[in-house]
Amino acid sequence: MPHFGDVTGPALEQLSADTIRVLSAEGIQEANSGHPGLPMGSADIANVLYTRFLNVDPTDPTWINRDRFVLSAGHGSMLVYSLLHLGGFGLTLGDLKDFRQWDSKTPGHPELGHTAGVDTTTGPLGAGFSNAVGFAVAEEMLAARFNTADHKIVDHYTYVISGDGCMMEGVTSEAASLAGHLGLGKLIVFYDDNEISIEGSTDITFTENVNERFAAYNWHVLDVDGHDTEAIAAAVLEAKKITDKPSLIVCHTKIGKGSPNKEGKASAHGEPLGADELAATRKNLGWPADGGPFIVPQAVSKLWADRQGQWQTAKAQWQELYDAFKTANPEKAAEFERTVAGTLPENFRDALPEFEIGKGVASRASGGVVLNALADAVPELVGGSADLSPSTKTLLTKYESVTTGNFAGRNLHYGVREHAMGNISNGIAIHGGFIPYCATFMVFADYMRPTMRLAALMGARSLFYFTHDSIFVGEDGPTHQPIEHLASFRIIPNMTVMRPCDANEMSEALATALEKADGPTTFALTRQNLTTLDRQALGLAPASEASKGGYILKEASGGSPDLILLASGSEVSVALDAAEALESEGKKVRVVSMMSMEIFDAQDDAYRAKVLPADVRARVSIEASYEPKWLGYVGLDGLMLGMENYGASGPAEELADKYGFNGPAVVARVKAAGLA
């Protein structure tokens, strides 16, 4: 049945694109849910990209040197699934039929790690575009590190399809500006310019000149008919020639192309065509009236089978190149393979610094020391800040910066672009070959929150590094003082949050974070000094215990507490002061340092019950934040000492006094609550 004739050349390419259109519309109709407009509108672009340019290996979908493909307009997921079916990535027609169903390989939006051939999770608009900038940066950096004069083992493109929505999102602007600055010549973005958004024509809100805007960002801008295969192909060739600028290929398309009554209309965007319109579309595109759904014309199957053969040939050539590289550079190759596999160097923990006991050092400062020490032992550790490295202390001082045309460095400069920073950093993490960190003030985490969620959802080893973590920022005042931010991080599933109480916990924290290969970690670090605890002299547990997340830092006299004080970060010393005062009055007080709630919660019941015995209900948490999660430790009979409102501008010590975050104030509040 699926024999539509022996077409060749342009007619075959058209038939292949139309196959993508029909399969996509059929999957969406079957699910009775989805977005046919984009897959149908950009089928010609995607078809020419996959059949003529994209260099991948369906039998090895995570091949490090594959070209990356990002559907930034992730709602058009059926486009990807149709391509992956045709390309032989293991999606069957049955999988396409299962679109958007429970446990299928074809979920509503593309999900990294869920479907072979999907390079990143998209859906939130602009995220894919900026992930792609991260891919392009990572490619340049990996190439700069490992390529030799004879062996360009890293040499791939990053292709993106973006829609109008992506172009409107601010994160795209940020990422595009940085990509233009860095001159990322191997980044090629197709802008599916269909002039339709959900509320109607883009004329109602989006009349800027996108071409000129991207030219202002230092992009190479091309403008083509997005249904003209040869024009698209010529544009890609021209884009590849320009090696010092990213390219934007503006493709004028019709949304829902092929649908006789919905083409060019907002109604094609976000709902199934409907059975009648789908039938009309099939007829319009020459599909046989008596053919069932989910069929692929034989000539199209042959076209893609041939393409798979080309991919195998290309991959074999690369493998040959790689083998030669490995023979000539065995150590370099081993390092390449190690970093691409995401395996840490053995004994990297030996590089962890020791800190002088008793000295006051802000955790942002000790963090910088640990980061720099580990940078020597872990070459794949790279990162940067959103124009705050002198304050976040995150510059890797022995290493160069990545600059336009020189990607051998390890310090990235993101500019004041937090949102793009997060997505670019995620892109670097999931590209492979690097463990990226990105830094800013904690209150500005709000700007990059969507990227923290995506990192956690994708299981990306991204390190989110936030300093100035409480009201103790001081004089900058409430706009710069985190209150709800710790809580906001700790509710993101698969995010580990660490707030070390001193320099030695900081060492343990960063090492532990690096060891978490399947998800991101967020650090909360102080602006103000913290005393490096003299654990031996004070009878405190060693900082290595912080690897359990929460631990008994100071045991109550006699070992059986009347009262447990729990704290994190800068408030641990407050808890110790309060405990000392209460113990001097004969109370038995345990102090728990809760470096990471997520890690503590993952310990076994016995350990958690040892730290927080069920029968000790006099429990007080101390953290200069608004964090309801402490309620899960202190319960209805305990007390949560935190911040219930915004802070104020003033010196940090004065704020500590006003808001009750010092030993005497805590003692008074504990007594007032009848807990001591």
Added chain:
Amino acid sequence: MPHFGDVTGPALEQLSADTIRVLSAEGIQEANSGHPGLPMGSADIANVLYTRFLNVDPTDPTWINRDRFVLSAGHGSMLVYSLLHLGGFGLTLGDLKDFRQWDSKTPGHPELGHTAGVDTTTGPLGAGFSNAVGFAVAEEMLAARFNTADHKIVDHYTYVISGDGCMMEGVTSEAASLAGHLGLGKLIVFYDDNEISIEGSTDITFTENVNERFAAYNWHVLDVDGHDTEAIAAAVLEAKKITDKPSLIVCHTKIGKGSPNKEGKASAHGEPLGADELAATRKNLGWPADGGPFIVPQAVSKLWADRQGQWQTAKAQWQELYDAFKTANPEKAAEFERTVAGTLPENFRDALPEFEIGKGVASRASGGVVLNALADAVPELVGGSADLSPSTKTLLTKYESVTTGNFAGRNLHYGVREHAMGNISNGIAIHGGFIPYCATFMVFADYMRPTMRLAALMGARSLFYFTHDSIFVGEDGPTHQPIEHLASFRIIPNMTVMRPCDANEMSEALATALEKADGPTTFALTRQNLTTLDRQALGLAPASEASKGGYILKEASGGSPDLILLASGSEVSVALDAAEALESEGKKVRVVSMMSMEIFDAQDDAYRAKVLPADVRARVSIEASYEPKWLGYVGLDGLMLGMENYGASGPAEELADKYGFNGPAVVARVKAAGLA
């Protein structure tokens, strides 16, 4: 002492700008904290703006028709405080000396409502710029409503000073694109282009052509020497002539201008000049060696006293115009005064709709009905969506859209620009005259989180309206299914969050939100249908009880519960089902609908203890989210049923089954926990 000679003309203007420089540097030096670079670099711009153009009334700093001034680069706050001192807004030299101290009128960043003459809270970069777009939109909308052919009672400009950081932020791009689209001719932005960021020259990350970028957004772009008073003034005059485009005046400046050794350097940005450099600066600018700090030359005092006289004259002219308007249009004037005062129409609640009992209606749909019903009664209610109104159901169907050149409508179209939407909406709210709502899918609240915080911090009556509030979004999958979002809203101080369980609670919710004049409200509304409860037949409490936040929806048999089920939104019906099943087995089960935790928590102890009696510890919360705040209600002995990880793509009913959110599943989980 403060007599520096009888200068006039350009020399006096220079002296006035230098006074701003020195006062700013002195305040920062005194605080030993702050950012002198911007105030010194943009002193000439600010001086010419305030002394020649800005139309304000220091004796009536919230005058509705004042020109708005926004220092988007809020870290340069001493610039504002110096201007407000000179302008007679009530800041004394002592207040300037108190910069950044506890309880002073001069906090680290400008705070709305804290310091007279500050029009918005700034600090998070880009926020001020986009607030300003909101001001300009509000001005046009208010003018379109109330101005008559004879009386232009609303007719003001919005001026902004933005730095390089603001220009890099994506939110600025979004807001600028929309401002260009709408042709906001009375928005005039000075770009303090000093080419310095914290990490060094902007060359390291920011080499785009800002002028061309803004031209691409349909802005009128001018380029001047930012230290040439006449050039700046000429640019403002030219900007005012262009009435159909916003204007960007690119001002080339030297950061820290006037400091002999720090001018033009990153070191001038974010720390005090130091005593020696301050002394050198004073000398350089001709300040007397024997004069103390915080002095104002007599000629400068005279200049500003004259300016205050001009302001009084201008204000008197406006008052005359307004009085004539009021005489000619008494009803219109009354309505103008009411909306500007933020007072709701009397009896607006009479417009609340009644919903058909027993019918299934999504809260997004009932929300749309309530919104439309209230729109008739509350003309100041305006708003829009980030290109999702067909899905969020937030279009005011009887009213026009705001379009380029026509601001008489009430529906705003923000495009896919969530972050700008939030800040623009806040700008509309704090401009006065309107109560704005802004809508998108709940998962995209992450994009606009910084704006939710600012609304709460400023006490702005902004309504954040989020639909698709749980995994029951269904097929769109985990990128579109909120998990941690409800929790993320409920931790923002001064944010009220409402999640109604049916259409009648929805009515109560929106009315209650409108009545909260001193802060924002966030709505969490379903995509899926909710049954409008037949409260009488089922013996349930009336929906009006929802005004208490949480209430006993269904009392346990006999009135004394063994078990309390707490739920919000779509899970309330699950709780009712579970309660019915458990009651049929002889358990006594109370169901609490927690429409709003914040409102419930604000009730008195007696009420809260009545709803949640201290001795009933068998408590189970049911909400398809990850929300630690429930722990504060259920305690260590209770059970929190929620989502601990991301959802999945699939039909909503199937997800409910898989994740245990239906009556039988809840019963089983409650029993397994030994609570029934």
